[in-house]
Amino acid sequence: MSGGEATFSTGMTALMAILIAVVLIVAFFIRRQIKRAQYGDEYIRWGMSKEKNRQYNDALMCYMTAEEVYRENGDEAGRARAFYLAGMMESKRENHAEARKYYRKAEPIARAASPPEDLGYLLMNLGETEEELGNERKAMKYYADAAEVYEKAGDREGLLFAQERLDYDGEEIEEVENEGEEREDED
16 A cells, blocks of 8 residues: 555545544434423423422422423423413412412413414413402403413303403403492482
8 A cells, every 4th residue: 555545545534534533423412402302201201290299399490490491492382381381380379479470471472373262271271360369350351361362262162261260250241340330329
C-alpha cells in the first residue's frame, strides 16, 4: 500500500468515526427529548396518585412540575391539562379561589391548544367555581362560552349540559333580580 492510499484510508476511517459519533449524539438527544416529553405524563400520573392519597401538596407539586416539563417541550395542551387538574383538585377541596387561579391559567392555553371537549370541561368548571364564589354573571358567561364550544364541536351531550346550567342559573338570577326589585318597591 502506498503512502497516499494509507492517508486516504486513515482519513476515511477518521471521517467515518466522526460521522458515527455525530449520529450517536443526535440519537441520544432525540431519545432524551422523547423520554423528557413522557416525564410530563408521568408527573400527571404521580399527581393523581398523590391526590387520591390525600397528599395534596405533593400532588400540586407534581402537577406544576408537569406543567414546567410540558412548557419546556412546547406541549401547550399538556400545560393546560396540568393547570386544569390543579384547579380540579382545589375545587374538590373547596378551595374555590385557588381553583379559579389554576383554571384561569389554563383557559388561554386551552383556547389555543386543547381539544374542544377539554376546553368545554374547563369552561364549565370555571362557571361552577364562579358560582361557588358568588359570581353568578361570570358563571353564566362561562356556561355560555362552553355551550358555544360544544356546539361548534358537535358535542350534543356537552351542549345540553351547558344549556341546562344556563337555564337553571338564568332562572336563579331572574329570581334574585326580581327580589331586589320587590324590595325597592317596598321602600
